[in-house]
Amino acid sequence: MCDTQEGGTVLWLRRDLRLRDQPAWRAALEEGGPVWPVFILDSLIEETYGAAPKWRLGESLRSLASSLKKQKSRLVLRSGDPLKVLRSLIAETGARCVVWSRLYDSMSIGRDKETRSGLNAQGIKVLEVNSSxxxxxxxxxxxxxxxxxxxxxxxxxxxxxxxGQPLGSPGDLSPPDNWPASDSLSDWRLGAKMGRxxxxxxxxxxxxxxxxxxxxxxxxxxxxxxxxxxxxxxxxxxxxxxxxxxxxxxxxxxxxxxxxxxxxxxxxxxxxxxxxxxxxxxxxxxxxxxHTPRIIDKNWRSDWDNFPWRDDNEDAEAWRRGMTGIEIVDAGMREMYTTGTMHNRARMLVGSYLTKHLMTGWWVGEAWFRECLIDWDIASNAMGWQWVAGSGPDAAPYFRIFNPELQAKKFDADRRYRDKYLAEGRRPPHPNALNYFKAVPKSWALTPGQTYPRPIIDLSTGRQRALEAYRQYRNK
Ligand SMILES: Cc1cc2nc3c(=O)[nH]c(=O)nc-3n(C[C@H](O)[C@H](O)[C@H](O)COP(=O)(O)OP(=O)(O)OC[C@H]3O[C@@H](n4cnc5c(N)ncnc54)[C@H](O)[C@@H]3O)c2cc1C
Structure with a gap:
């Protein structure tokens, strides 16, 4: 337990922005002193979050701040190196304990380890709990x-x-009498890269x-x-x-x-x-x-390291813009750009198409999803991409290539999904399909009245090319 006699606990919130079933809140409150909840915008967030996750983070912080306010607490916002920020908060508040929920990627683990040692070295106790x-x-x-x-x-x-049973929401958030200064959320401009x-x-x-x-x-x-x-x-x-x-x-x-x-x-x-x-x-x-932190940036199966996947290229750009000419693929890509999420089956389909028909490395798709998804999750995204590409754990064998047309027939037989996200040729187009054109950068010069593109690659040619590359690679 933390020794809070001198003055309470700083609760460092990260990816645990809630009150109900929140063990970190529970741990902080159990210490008995006032609780100062803080969110720190650090270089890890700046560097790893794409445009949509960053924007969505801002929305989540706004929502949590408003919930805390209703319970007479606040969310203190600070930016910079977490150890420095926490030390400064400790000096300002007199807190003797810091609580946070664990994260599991190697970068966060490294940062947290350094932060914990630094705090321990000055006699501050640290409690790390599992909330995620x-x-x-x-x-x-x-x-x-x-x-x-x-x-x-x-x-x-x-x-x-x-x-175990989920915990309830804490009733009293043990707010302090004195609040340290906070940054303003709008000054962080978390949505800046989202454009329109x-x-x-x-x-x-x-x-x-x-x-x-x-x-x-x-x-x-x-x-x-x-x-x-x-x-x-x-x-x-x-x-x-x-x-x-x-x-x-x-x-x-x-x-x-x-x-x-x-x-x-x-x-x-x-x-x-x-x-x-x-x-x-x-x-x-x-x-x-x-257990295998390399999953986020290297082939999980290293025997894929020399597979002739292409780096970023023009076909991948057409894929990003939902302009491949394969309706089910483009519908998925446009769903993501418009709504910030994508149906799981569409994620598998567009992923297979990029890595197989377009012979483009999974990391190109992983990066674009990280840019566009409001549910971007460092673990699920990396696993999903490597699974689809064939280089990951539990992956389907590479030669099992999704056939977009058959998938569309089976899982979108009434065309409802394609009609929801593709405007071209529809009269009138679905509002979601139109929203895509309002969301994309003007520089892409896309309009709902344009002619739908011809396929950038014939599906069977793409499939044969991928199979041949696979066969040659295996024979080597
Ligand atoms: C290439 C690719 C990239 C992906 N990127 C992400 C990502 O960045 N963030 C993300 O949360 N999910 C990702 N997924 C997994 C999955 O597509 C989403 O979790 C799911 O579509 C979310 O919709 P839902 O909440 O309605 O899921 P539901 O079907 O309601 O499932 C409930 C929950 O289970 C979990 N879940 C379901 N399927 C999966 C799965 N295949 N892998 C991991 N968790 C799963 C999710 O947390 C989901 O919210 C990815 C999948 C692929 C193939």
């Missing part, structure tokens, strides 16, 4: 004590674990803890009972859409898990259990990120 995962990476191991590199055994190892996209994406974002809870409740009532059967259909609104909330910690995975397990009582279990499996995919991504 159901199963922290080191708590799941094979019989040989190794990490899991394949999903199904990982799932088997965790599916029956007791995760921010106004459009904000129409689709579901920001904050309250909105996340409502979304979960709705999904449990209306969606979870048919989740397994419907989740792959692109035109249906059948998944939880909670990823953006999980990303910023506006809701805990434990609440999703717990709600789904309760729903098992009254619903078709196979449907619900599939949802639990998907939540566990997020856990698996963090398991891999922690």
């Amino acid at each position: 995962l159901l199963f922290e990476p080191w708590t799941v191991a094979t019989q040989q004590g190794r990490f899991y590199g394949v999903y199904t055994p990982f799932w088997n190892a965790v599916q029956h674990r007791d995760i 996209g921010a106004a459009i994406v904000s129409r689709y974002a579901n920001v904050g803890e309250h909105a996340a809870s409502e979304r979960l409740d709705r999904f449990i009532v209306r969606g979870i009972g048919s989740y397994k059967s419907e989740r792959d259909y692109l035109g249906l609104d059948s998944t939880s859409k909670l990823s953006e909330n999980l990303t910023y910690g506006e809701i805990s995975p434990r609440r999703l898990w717990y709600a789904a397990q309760n729903a098992m009582e009254g619903k078709r279990n196979a449907e619900v259990s599939y949802f639990l499996r998907e939540i566990a995919w997020r856990e698996f991504a963090y398991h891999l990120l922690y």
Whole structure:
């Protein structure tokens, strides 16, 4: 326990921007002194977050600050090196303890280790807790004590674990009498790189803890009972859409898990259990990120290191702009630019198309998703891209190339998804499809009245090229 006799606790919030089921808040309050919640904009955020995640972070901070205000607390905003910022806050407040929720990527782990040592060295105690995962990476191991590199055994190892009950919201946030100065959120200009996209994406974002809870409740009532059967259909609104909330910690995975397990009582279990499996995919991504940090920037399977993937190129630019001429691919890319998220099946499709038909490295797609997704998650994005490309864990064999046309026939038979995100030739176009043209940079010179492009590559030619490259590579 922290020794708070001299004056309370600084709660360093990061990707845990909520009050309910928030162990870091609980730990800070249990220390008994006043609690100063702070968010620090540091170089790691500046350098790793793309335009949309940064903008969405700002929205989340605004929402949390407003919730704290209602409970007579505040969110102190500071920027700079976390150790320096925390030292200065300690000097200003007299706090003797700092609490934060753990993060699992190597850059954050390194930063946190340095921060903890620096604080400990001046006699400040540090408490690190888990607020973001159901199963922290080191708590799941094979019989040989190794990490899991394949999903199904990982799932088997965790599916029956007791995760405990979610915590309630703290009633009294133990606000101090004196508040240190705070930066102003608008001065941080977190949305600056979004350009005109921010106004459009904000129409689709579901920001904050309250909105996340409502979304979960709705999904449990209306969606979870048919989740397994419907989740792959692109035109249906059948998944939880909670990823953006999980990303910023506006809701805990434990609440999703717990709600789904309760729903098992009254619903078709196979449907619900599939949802639990998907939540566990997020856990698996963090398991891999922690044990194999290279997953974010190197081929997870090093035998892919010399595969002749192309770096960024003109075809990839057409892909980014939703102008490949393959409708289902372009619909996915435009969905992402317009709404800040993309249906999971579309993510797999556009990923397969980029890495196989266009023979472009997964890192090009990973970077664009990091730029555009409001649910950007360092672990799930890296795992998703490497999975799709074939270089990652649990990946489908490379020669299993998604056929966009067959996928469209199967998962968008009524064209609802394509009509929702493509304007060209539709009379009248769907409002979402039109919004795409309002969101993209003017320099792209795209208009809804333009002619839809011809395919930049014939699908069977692209497929043959990819298979041939794979065959040659394997033969080497
Ligand atoms: C190339 C690629 C990139 C991806 N990038 C991201 C990303 O940056 N952020 C992100 O949250 N997800 C990412 N995913 C996973 C998945 O597409 C999204 O989590 C899902 O579409 C979110 O929608 P939902 O909340 O409605 O999910 P639901 O179907 O309702 O699932 C519930 C939750 O389970 C988790 N989940 C579901 N599927 C996966 C999966 N395949 N991998 C990991 N977790 C999963 C998510 O936290 C999700 O919110 C990526 C997948 C691929 C193929």
